[in-house]
Amino acid sequence: MANFFNKLIDKWLGEPTIDWDELEADLISADVGAARVMRMLGELQARDEQDACEIVSYIKQQLAAAFPSPLPALPSPQDNRPCVILLIGVNGAGKTTTCAKLAHLLQKRGETVLLAAADTFRAAAVEQLERWASRLQIPLYKGQVNQDPASVCYEAHARALREGTRYLICDTAGRLHTRHNLMEELSKIRRTLAKQDAHAPHACYLVVDATTGSNALLQAREFHKAAPLDGLIITKLDGSAKGGVAVAVQDELGVSPVFIGTGEGENQLSPFKVQTYIDTLL
Ligand SMILES: Nc1nc2c(ncn2[C@@H]2O[C@H](COP(=O)(O)OP(=O)(O)O)[C@@H](O)[C@H]2O)c(=O)[nH]1
Ligand SMILES: [Mg+2]
Structure with a gap:
């Protein structure tokens, strides 16, 4: 995992003066968002801070404070x-x-879970979730190929209500945030879920791949317009990807990270923790 701040300290510690342009470029490359970078550097320059450790600790503290507590x-x-x-x-x-x-994590906590395979565009997508479900022994509701995803969610919801299942997790088809009809379909899924429980869906999380960097912010912006997001799940933080986009999304949209994915295995999902994030994931 990238350890952005240690690299930053190493880089600047021996330097007689701080090159603000270069520091700016370093911060921008971590995807934390230009507006915040400018604000932080403006403050540091205003107090003519030259000490690398002080600078890093100020930046860390500012980034940590970006998230609600x-x-x-x-x-x-x-x-x-x-x-x-x-x-x-x-x-x-x-x-x-x-x-x-997520289903596995909840089951480990003793919860009952039903998965709904509402990505009915591709048979392979349903099969992929089916393989997970059978391996991890999680009940799955699957629709027919090409069945309306909203109707799959509806039927899965009805089953979860009937069986008293505590969590229903709906997998949906990948949609381009720029494609209107797919965004419409998402609204339909939401409306359909609300038919059996006015508060459903109780959480709508946007999953973003950390390796796409600042593109994840563009995705979050568009998805948030189409359907209000309750949180962000950032995947693939196990590689060299930087997770700075969590700060950018929080700053711009007020949408907080809830989980992070750090690998392909079933146990590689953890609740987002600010301090771990600042210390290891940037
Ligand atoms: N390294 C890594 N790979 C991941 C992570 N999450 C998902 N993947 C991989 O990313 C690829 C796409 O994942 P998938 O769940 O099919 O994406 P979907 O199209 O959004 O449903 C698969 O090969 C996954 O194994 C993660 O946290 N770390
Ligand atoms: Mg999928």
């Missing part, structure tokens, strides 16, 4: 109704894998 948590079921979680995002972001990981 406490961070919004995964909702829990209310009134004995299943808590419905919808995972959305572009193709390849990690939605299907994250559905399985």
Whole structure:
């Protein structure tokens, strides 16, 4: 994992003066968002700070303070109704894998979970979730190929209500944030879920791939316009990707990170923790 701040200290510690342009470029490359970078550097320059350790500790503290405390948590079921979680995002972001990981995490906490395979565009997508479900022994509701995803979610929701399942996690098809009809379909899924419980979906999380850098901010912006996001799940933080986009999304949209994915295995999903994030993931 990238350890951005240690590299920053190493780089600047021996330097007699800080090259602000270069420091700016370093920070921009971490995807934390230009506006915040400018604000932080403006403050440091105003007090003519030259000490690398001081600079790094100021930046760390500012980035940590970007997030609300406490961070919004995964909702829990209310009134004995299943808590419905919808995972959305572009193709390849990690939605299907994250559905399985999240279901597994909840099962480990003793919760009951039903997965809904609402990515009915590709048979392979349903099969992918099916393989996870059978391996991890998680109940799965799957639709027919080409069945309306909203109707799959509806039927899965009905089953979860009937069986008293505590969590329903819906996997959806990857959609380009620029494609209107797919965004419409998302609204339909939401409306359909609300038919059996006005509060459903209780959480709609956008899954973004950390390796796409600042493109994840563009995705978040567009998805948030189409369907209000309750949180962000950042995947693939196990590589050299920097997770700075979490700060950018928090700053611009007020949408907080809830989980991070750090590998392809079922146990590689963890709740987002500010300090761990600042210390290891930037
Ligand atoms: N290294 C790594 N790979 C991941 C992570 N999450 C998902 N993947 C991989 O990313 C690819 C796409 O994931 P998938 O769940 O199919 O994405 P979807 O199209 O959004 O459903 C798969 O090969 C996953 O194994 C992660 O946190 N780390
Ligand atoms: Mg998928």
